[in-house]
Every structure is written in structure tokens, then in C-alpha cells.
Amino acid sequence: MGYKSLKNGLMVALLFAACNEADLDKLNPNGGTPESYYSTADELTKGVNAIYGKAQSIQLVAREWFFLHDLRSDDVASGGGQLEGARNQVLTGAHLPTNSVLTDVWSGFYRTIHRANSVIDGSANTKNISDELKARLVAEAKFLRAWAYSELVTLWGDVPLYQTTVKSLTESQARTPADEVLQFVISDLAEIQADLPLTYSGTDVGRVTRGAAQALLGRVYMERGLEYYDEAKTELDKVYTSGVYTLMDEYSDNFLEETAFNSESVFEIGFANDQFNWDADGNSAGNVEGNSRTQEYSAIGWRNLIPSNGLIAEYERTADGFPENDPRFSDNFYRIGDSFNNGSEVLTDALVQGNLSLLGGVQEKISWKKYTSLYKNNATFYTGAMNMRIIRFAEVLLNLAEVENELGNASTAIGYLNELRNRPSVSLPNYPIAGKFPVNSKDEIFKAIVHEKRVELAGEQHRNRDILRWRRQDKLTTEPISYFQENKFERLPIPQVEFATNASLTNADQNPGY
């Protein structure tokens, strides 16, 4: 090679090497940007799906949400040494603002709200989409946002309110009075009803229905105060008369994997698979969308929580002078000697670890059956595809009963209660129950409602909400929470991490007592 020509060639190469610096512009190829996303029907649908995905995550319905409600209620007791510390703190009222259970639920709901806001804001730019579909998708997002806010207000009282997507770190909000938040929720839930269908089919089953919006709105009016029971009645009546919902003949069909989305289910969070997704937000590469409820409460295995003695005692037993035994007891609980795993095995004392309960003055091991999968297997480490019912028709009936009673319509109220007792698998005598539940006055009917609600909805995350509301509305005759302390336990503490990150809050904004 000629030396000169080589030299020249190299110099050319050197100059050429000052390449194109446009290479430096790289955008993340693994996803779109928030500004450009949500522009098609498909993208908007996926945006909505992600809100459900969040609701279904470990921070909420797959784990911490049911723990938080149940632990704060008087429905459960510690199963024994396996109950983790943070949960035990909530159970005994020893929770601090740093408690991980309440922190998870708080962030879980706000992440739900963020995802909903992203869709609601983003829908403004969506093209090539039918008005009907767009309205429905936005309505679904608004429902899920409304549900999140209603839960936040129930648990924490005044909370920060974000009606649109947060665009910068400095946009964090101070607390908004609970009633204002509820008004926002009410206005959304009223407005979206027309955009939601009564039912879905195929792979849309499980999306928010008009009935769900009405039932939740009824619940929220009751939450807002006694003076809104008229409005609550209107909404709940819409559900009752829609013709869409009936009680299942078999009570336990509401808690089996095989009978999901049945005619009693108004709003339900779906799970799939038997693997559990440990990501806090339910984000994952893999298809793992299981529910941890069964492995947490199951009679065999960790048995973290067991039914409380109070709850057990609430069930009607002939031994206690009731005319009949309530069959819902054995639908909700396992006792030693019960069969499980499709009837192929019998629960023995050696299989069940942990604490004892009191039934009729005798100590024995009683465990949760509701929402556990022992009915069809013997796995202790099972995280099943057990859907969680957020609203079922039975609750609508019970809320209607309470509203009607409050509005002075005693017989209508009693009628709703008896509908539940007349469910074929239950078949208990109608109210009044002589010597136990007379229904001659508003107060007596209220007691019957409390009783019926507790046994019907045991372990379904309603009891805590009811106790908080009844306490606020001065309905409680005795305090059900043993550790209760006024001016503290009405609200959960706002998580410490919120104070650490939210410049609009100071420690003085903490709920009292913490």
C-alpha cells in the first residue's frame, strides 16, 4: 500500500468520523409517551384496564385492602404467631403512621386515581373512537376514581383531592374536607350512569355496570350523612328494580372460583391463575394475577386471621334459643371434623395450627372458609383465582333496609331482610325472631339489620365501614372495637411517607391521636 495514499485515506476517515450527532436523540422505544398515548380506542381501553389492574394489585384487593378493613373490624382475631407485626398492630390499634398496611392501601388508592385521571384527561385527544365507547371508558375510569375516593374518605376523612393528572412534582395537594370529596364523587357517579351498560358479555364481564355506579352512589350518600338517605334510596332502588340482580339460591356460590360474576354480583374484581403477583402495583411481565386471600385466612397453613368470638356468637344457634341454626355459619367457617377438598379429606386438629375460638362456651379451632380454596384442594400455599366481591346484591338489600328503616318504612325494611333469610340455602324464619330480634321499632329493626348484615357479609370488608359510619351517626349502642379511643380511632393516620413527600402538608395536618 502506498504510504501517501494510506495517509490521505486515513485523514479522510478521520474527518468522516465526525459523524451525525443526531444519533444522540434517543427516545425510549419500550413505550409511548404520556402526551401521545391514549389517542386510539385501543390505547384508551388499555388505559382503563390498567386502573382495574391497579385495583386488583397487592396494595388493594389482592391483599392489603381486605386486610385493612377486616383488621379494623371486629370480625377477625389473630390466628396466632404467624400474623405479621404490621397487621397485628392494626388489629390491636397499635398502628403508627409508618404502618405498612395502611400505607399500601393509601398509595394503592391514589395510584388508582392517577391512572383514572390519566385516562380521563387523555380521552380528550382520542381519535377514531365511537362516542359511545369513549363515554363508557371514561365512565369506568370515573367510577374507579370515585370508589377510590369514597374508600379514602371512609378510612382517613379529609384527603388530598386530585381531579386531573399531576404534571409536576410541585402539584401535590393539601387535604380537602371529606364532604367536598364526597360531593365530587357523587357528581361523577350520577353523571356516568347513562354512559354505562346494565350488563356486559364475554371478555368485558367484570367492567363497571350502571348498577355498580348506582349501588356505590347509594352507599356514598349513606356515608355522607343521614340527611342524604332519600338520595341513597333513589339510587339503591334503581339497582333493585333494574331486573339485573337476584340473590343466588346457594349463599356460598358468592365465594367460589367457579361461580364468579353471578347474578348477585354487582361489582367484582377479577383474578386469574394461581400464581401471585408480588409487585406492589400488579405490574409484571408474567401472567400472574392471583389473589392471596385464601393463603392468608385458610384453615391449613398460615391461618393469619380467624373469625372473632363476637362474630361466631352472632350466628343464630338453637343452642342459644334461636329457632334454627343459621346455615351461613358453616358456609363461612370450618370447624375441626369438617370435610374439605371436595369432601375427600377431613380437617383434623393436627392440620390446623394457631389459636382457639369460643363457641357456646367451648374452645375449639374455628377457621375462615369464605374466600378460601380448601373447598376444592388441600394446598396451603395457594393463591387462587378467587374473585373478590366489592358490591353484591345482598349488600344493596341490606343498605335498602337501613335506608327504608331510617325513612320510616319499617315493613319495606323488614321485607328486604327477609329476602336474605328466604334465600333457599339459608331458609331462616322471617323477622321478628321472638325473644331475640323483635322488629317493633326503628331501633329494633336497626338491630336486626346490624345482625343480619354482620352474619351475611362477614369477612367481606363492610363491617369496618359500617362501624365507622354508625359511630359517626350515633347509632351504636355499644362500642364494638375493644381498643377504641375517641378522637383517634375514628380515622387512620395519614401515612408518614405522605408527610415526607407532600410539601403541601405539615405534621399539624395529621389526624388527631397520632
Next chain:
Amino acid sequence: MNKRKPIQRILIDFMKITVAQMILAGLCSALAFSFDTNGQEILDKKISLVVKNESAKSILNRIEKKAELKFTYQPQIVKNLKNISIDSPAISIKELLNEIFDSSVYYEVVGNQIILSSVDDAGPDVVTPERVEKFVLTITGTITDESGEVLPGVNVLERGTTNGTSTDENGKFNLNVADNNAILVFSFIGYATQEVPVGSRTVFDISLQPDATSLEEVVVVGYGTQKKSSVVAAISTVSSKEINALPVPSVEQALQGRAPGVIVTSNGAPGEAPLVRIRGINSINYASNPLYVVDGIAQVGNFNLFDSKDIESVEVLKDANSASIYGSRAAAGVILITTKKGARDSKLHVQLDSYVGVQNAWKQLDLLNRDQYIQYGTALLTNAGAALPPRFATMNEPIYEGSTQTFAQTETDWQDELFRSAPITQTSISVSGGNEKSRFYVSGGYFNQEGIMKGTGFERYNLRINSDHKIARRITLGHTLFIGTGKQQREQNAGGRTQIQNMIRMVPYIPVLNPTNIGGYGGTTGADGSDPQNPVRSAVQDLDVQNNTRILGTLFLEAELTKWLKYRVNIGADFNTGRQYIYQPIYNEGFNGRSQATLNDNRDNYFSPIYTNQLTFDRTFGKHYINAIAVMEYQSATSTSLDAAGNAATNEIKELNGLSNQAVTGTRDESVIYSYIGRINYEFANKYLLSASIRRDGASNFAPGKKFGNFPSIGIGWRISEENFLKNASAISELKLRGSYGELGYIPGNYLWQSTVSSSTNAVFGGQRSLGAYYDRLGNQALTWEVTKMTNIGIDAGFFRNKLTFSAEYFDRTTDNLILDVAPATSTGYSQPTSANIGDMRNWGFEFQAGYSENSGDLKWNLTGNIGVVKNDVRKLASATNTLDRGANGDYGNTDITRTEAGHPVQSFYGWLTDGIFQSADEVANAATQANAAPGDIRFKDVDGNGAIDAADRVYLGSFLPDFSYGLNFSANYKGLDATLFFQGVQGNEIYNGTRVLTEGMLRLFNSGTAVLDAWTPTNTDTNVPRAVNSDPNGNSRTSDRFIEDGSYFRLKNISVGYSVPEETLRAITKNTLGNLRVYVAAQNLFTITNYKGYDPEIGSRFSNQLTQGIDYGQFPQARTFLVGLQVGF
């Protein structure tokens, strides 16, 4: 004749095959090796030549060019020759010379030089080519270094002539000289040149001494080399010998204790990349890993595929002056790795290294046996008012249906079951050689290490081919090529817990095996009230295998444009392909089980090409010396991953074929860096040194407008020993003061400034999954590099002809725009933090290094030591009160363990102070309110005096950062025997002993350490172990000084003793087949002096980047290894 081929012949043949493969690989097009070219061949070489009436000088020039040889002669011998004409298509050199000189000169061939001398000088004999052989005086000899080791490649020259040679691989030479008036000159880089008159001797065994001023010693710096004496930066060089002293698979591990200021913390798990920290913790948010540059290719770590035997030298660039040439990626320091090239001694060198050894855990903890466990468990649960597990009452039942053994008869030592004696072996073979034109180095190796815990191991194959060639007089073409493939079987983390954690917690009355369980392993059930994972089952059945194949290659062309200006273009690429295969079969051991098998098959590819253009100016003007470079560089990196997963209802399917729930995700990450680099090194009179550089980097990692950054540096030096007033001080051989300042950058991950929509979640509708899309992070357009400003002051001194050397450094580095995660308000719903340049952290410290070597006599020895001191201080986080608290873990007390806060060292331990044990209810009542406290619980100190033990009573409890770290190496040689002792240690660091939370924490019912037998009871009050009470209501196991331990250790990292068979004996026995033979025995971690109570004070990091270093969650401990090895040279 059918003679057996000598081994060298075979190896040359082998090499030719390799060469063919290389050509196929397209990496190098011109490889031609020639060996032992003899004079006759050159003289017989034919060229075509046509000249008309030209001078002898001009004809000789033409021959030089055509025949690529060189004539050396005194000018006067061609002066009086007549012009001649030649016209021949093929004429031999010999014929030409006879034509030109008309037989009036002697000529002698040395390499490709022909030395011409006058007949008159040599005597009256008739000149013929054979006259070459008439040099009568043949000198032979062996050249050794100061320690008696032979020195190959030493130049041997007859003074005043060009007659010379160099020593072979055995240090031997052979030279013909004119007569006994000749003077021999022996010279070698780094050694003092010696001149010896021939006189009456013909055998010269010379021992060269290191050059008093080390003038010629060269160190590798970024984009070039530099004389060591001229360096003004802080660079530590680690030799090939030191790198290869330990049987570790990666070069990073080999650096431990070798260079001051470099802290290496290894996880004992085979193949696991260690943590390397140069001069402290560089970043809070990122890994602080140094930049590695291998033969010019910059890359991020993990060198477990790399064979350290291929390494010529490792240079650690510690200060800004040396590292800032790597600009935006150099903030955590730079490690330059240079691989071997062949020697230019026209000889073939074949070296075989092999060792085999056995590794063992050097320590076990005292855990409860079966009866102690029942006793402890009964107390633990009874004190908490909880029911006992049904099993405690039914211990006489069989361990499984049909077994004749009962639980009461079962006693499993889970430490014995999980730990094992594990073999380790490595074999490497290298072939190298070269001459003036070409040189090469080829090596192949195999490494295999099983872990001391079942279910772990690392295996590797590697191959390297390096070569370079002068393809024209001024042009060199060269390449490096490395291919390695490895397979790592990783430690299992069943239930998200380390194997050690499961091993400690596993119940002693449970059998390892239980044939009635699905999967066949024993485990606890509901009846046991305890749910540890059987660690042996997960070790044996669950697989997490990482396969990697890496190719690293460079091709360079260097042209001498003029004597003082060189152009070099370097094209290289780093390619890695990996597969992680995770197989988790169905099993059921009771509490724990898996109802579906899970398979993960994760593939990743990494490709990073680099293109470097470099001009180097190097010239001396009188007393001024200037070396300057200008570089333009482009490097990009693309990583792609494809992760697939699926479930199976059977254990038969081991690949993703026909599985349920199959899911696939893929990602791509791309980055590009453009760089423009300039540097000038200036010296005046060998005394005053200046080095200044600047690098301008443009990176794709930032938002438009934020992509470019400048990284300047300057260094100055003063060689006081060259000043007249010191030049004659014979004791002082070197004294240099130096200082530097510069800026270095750190590039965070790709796309951090952007907010991205991700489609990685699902909702379930109608039993079917439906994909969901969301974004959970705010971007930051203003994001830019972390920039570290660094000052360094150093002194180098050498005494008594550098027998004693010493150097000291002081450094101070601050980063005032650290990228930190700014957590958005939880209520904004963004779950991921936004990155912003807001932090400020300072690291500063001292480094000392000293060496002494004694090279005379039969016993030669040397001692080197180094100490590094690094201090760290966080100066600013997101706000003055912002803290980063990390390490909370339900199994370890559930409170955060470290806190990072302005005014304190990064990730300091943070928790409560213990104040003894409550002995009575009165004491509890009189103390500060402590929720759920009872007699027997730990009393914590009410530091803030508010009458209650709360979060505000936490204080700083120490740091994982040592006061200093050090290494001490002693080597000695006595005749054929050699010995090395290498000590290494750290002093003054704290460890949060998480294994003691497991063995003494008594959080829930699990097996524990024997310490719990001494738990407080009303009758056992003289103890420091609190009462056993299930679920720890008082928080006795919260983070406190109770579990903080001194992590200092002093360790005999390596001891080896070897014997080399004397060469003459060896050659005689092996009929010249073997050139050298050394056998040795060695031990690693033979003893460790430490007060640390866990398995090993050298704890790797479990979560490398989460401010949890120094917490022992039960990390894989270091093994004690014994090995025997063999080194053979042919």
C-alpha cells in the same frame, strides 16, 4: 525419515490452524509469522532491480526498500565506490553486494539488518560471504533480574556497533563479537543499563538491577502510555503476577488488597460479581462501579468470563487527572486492563498453568438441636399466650406415613446438609511469540468452581488471540480477540430469603427427605407452626442458571505519519449474549409448595461497538518534551432482552413448550456517546511536569439541550530528585511531588429524563386477562450528569536505588449534583421517583503504599504494603431534613437499618440504643413508656427524654465504611523455593449482623441459635438475651446496637509455597522439552482474625444498590481453599 515432531513444531501447526480461523473471522487479514530467519535466507533473497549509473548509497537504499531490510555501515565505506548499473529481474542480495562492493566489505546479518564493514578494518583476508562466520569470539550468558529470575528480551549490544541480540525466554543469549576488546551493553526497560568489557571471558551471567530512576518504566494511561517518572496522576498498577496469585475467576476479585483506595467486597457465591469501590462511595443512587477499559473498549463490569492469566497489567486510574480522559463515565474511577502480547524474541513460548483445590466453609454457627428447639419453642409460644404447635405433643409419630422413624428420633443438622466440600480447578495454556514484524499471544482456559453451598457453581471456557504486525515500515495492524462462555448456577432465594436464612430457620426434627411429599423433600406443615423453606430442596431442585457468552475484539491500525506524529484508528466491539434459565418444579413439602412448575427463559443481548480515531504527537525540543493527543470517539450500546415465562402442570417439561400462561416481554435500550478528547503532557528538563486534558462528551441519555458536557483536568509535578541540590544525594533515588484537579462525570441509565407508558399490567375480565397501559413516573428535562470534582496531592519517593519505595496520596472529591430519586407525594399516584440533580456528597482520604526489596544473595525477598483511608460525608439531599431510610425487612426486625442524611456518612446504621433488660414490672413502670414492654424485654434509651420510646430516640450507630483497609504482601525466593504471604483486611467498620437477628431475634417460631437458651426468665436474670416471646411485642429485634458488630478483620488471604526444578536438571531429564516447571501448594483464607460473629466478616452486598451494604442478611460466605498447582513452560 519419520521423526516425531518436536512439541514446538506441533504448536506451530496448531497455531496455523488458529490463524486460519482468525482470518475466517475477518478480524485480521495479514498475518505472517516468520521465525528464526537466518542470514543465509536473506542473502539468498532475490529481488528485481534496474538502475543506471547510480551511487552505491542510492542502490543500497533501493535494496532496503525492495527487500525490507536495513543496511548499517560507516559512511566512508561507500564513499569511494564507483557508480554502477544493474538490470536484473531476479538477483540475490548476495550477488548484488558483491557487485556493489566488488568484495571489498564484510557483511553480517543480524535479524533483517545487514552490517557492512570495511575489509581493511578486518584484515587482509579475501572477502566472501562465508566471512560472516569468521567472528571468532562467541559470548554466551544468562541474564537475570534482581530476584534471580531469568529475564527474556534483554538487549545485548556490542558497544559502538549495531551488532546485538536479545535474550531468549530463559534469559540466555549468544553473540559473536569482533574480539576481546569489545564492550557488551545490557539494557532492559526498567533496569539499569550495564556495560561489561569482554576481556578474556566468554560466559557472562549478569544480574540486572532495577533502574534507580525507573526512567524507562512505562505505565498504561488512557489513550496511550507514559513514563512512570512523568506521571503526575494517581495511578496504581497491579501486575499480572499479583492478579494471578489467587484462584478467583474474575480480575475484580484479584484486585482486593492490591491497590490502596480500592475496596473490593466479594460475595462468596461462585461467579458473582464483587463490588469494587475506588476512593469511596461515588453515588447514592447508582452502583458506584468503576468504568472498565479493556484494550481500549470502555465497558461496564462483570469480568467473570475473563481469564486473568491473559492480563499483562491492570492500571487503576484514581484521580481526576488520569480518569477524566474518560469523561462522563469516569466518576467512580477507571480500571484499565491491558492484555498480553507476544515477546519479540523470535521464540515460541508455551506455558501451561493448572491447579486443583478444595473449598470449605470455615465457620458454622451454633444452632439449636431438636430437644433444644422444642424447649425454646415451648417457651417462646407459652410466654406469648399462644398455643403450641400440635407437633410438640406428637413427636412420637412417624416422620411420614409408613416410616419407622419418629420426629423424636430425627435430628437434622441443616448446616451440614447445605454446606459441602467443593472442588475448584483451572487450567490455562498459552502460546506466544514474535519477531520484529509480528507477535502474537494465544491462550485457552477452563475454570470450574462449585460453591460451598449446594446448588451453586461457576464454569467457564475462554479463548484469546492477540496479534500485531508491521504491515509496512510505518504501519502496524493489530487485533485482540476474546471469546468466553460461562455458566453460573446461582444461589436460590426460596421465599425471597437467602439460603443461609432458610438454613438457620429450618426445624431440626424435620427430615431432609420425605418420599410421601410431592418432590420428595421434607418440610414443616401446619402442625409445626413454623414455615421455613427446606434449603436443600431448593438447592437441589430449583434451578437458576445464567449462561453468558462474550466476545470482545479490537482491530487497530497505527501509522507513523512522521517520526513524531502517529495516527491510530481503533475499532472494537463488546458483544454479550446471555440466557437465564429458571426452573421451579412442582413440589409440596407442607407449608411450602408449588402447584405448578414455573419456567423462565430470559435472553439478553448486548452489543457495543466503539470507533476511536487518535492522533498522537510526541516530540522533544531540547529540554522540552511534549506529548499531545487528539481523539474523536464514538461508542454506542444496545441491550435487548426477551423474557419468557410459563407454567406447567407437570415436572416433565423443562423448556417453554406447550406451557400454560406463556408470556413474553421484550425491551430495548440504546445509548450513544460522542466524544472529543484532547490532552497535552509537557515536561521541562525532566523536572517540571504538566498534564492537561479535556473531554467533551455528548450522550443520548439526556434531554435535548442537556446532552453535552465538558470534563477538564490538570496535573502538575515536580521531580525534586532531578534538581541539582538532590541529584547527588545517593540515598534518594526518586522524589516527586504532584497535584491534580479535574472533573469527572457519571451517566445514569437510559431514558431517565422521559416519562414512558408501559403496557405491563393486566386486568381480568370474564376470566381472561386484558392488557393495561399506564405511566407511573414523571420525567425531568433538566436532568444532567453527576459531576465529581476531585483534587489529588501525591508524593513518590524511592531510596537506596529504589530498594525502598514509598508513595502517599491525599484526595478530596465532591459531587454536588448527585442524581437522587425525588419521591413524588404519594397522593399524586406516581409510584416511581423522578430523578433530579440535587445531592451533594464528599469523599476524601489518604493512601499510602510502601515497598522494600532485597535482591542480593541466595535469599531474595520483598515486602509491599498499602493502606487506604476513605471518609464519606453526605452534604445535601433533596432537603435539609430529607432522609433515605433503608433495610426494613420483616425477618430482620421490620425497622429500617440504615439512614442517609446530610451531615453523616452515606447509609449509616441508624436505630435505638439498648439499656439492659427490664428485671421487674416496677422497672418497666418507672422507665420511659415503651409499648408492650414486660420484664425480660430490652429497655431502650429515651434519647430525647420525652418519656416515651419512639422513632425520635433513634441515633446513628456506626458505618459500614472502614476506618482503613489494607493489604500486605511478602514474597521470598531461596534458590528454587518460593513463598508468598498475602494479608488483607479492613479496620473499624461496623456490620449489622442480620444472621444474629435470625439466631437470637426470636421474632417468630423458627430454629434459632443456642443463645436463645439463655433468654431471660424470672429465674435466669443475669443475661443479655431478652425473654423469648413470640412476635416480639416489645420490638426487642428492632434495629439497635444489639446487632451492630465490629466488622474488622485481618485475614491471611493467600499463602503459597512453590518449588521450581532447576532448569539444567529439567532440560536434562526432559531432553529439552520443558523449559521450566514449578509446583506449588496454596491456601486462601487460611485464618481470619475477627470479632465478627456471623459466618464471614467479608460480606458481599445482597441488594447491590439499595443503601444496604454492611448488612449481613446471610450472604454467601467466603470459602477456605486449599490447592495444588503446576506451571510448566515448554
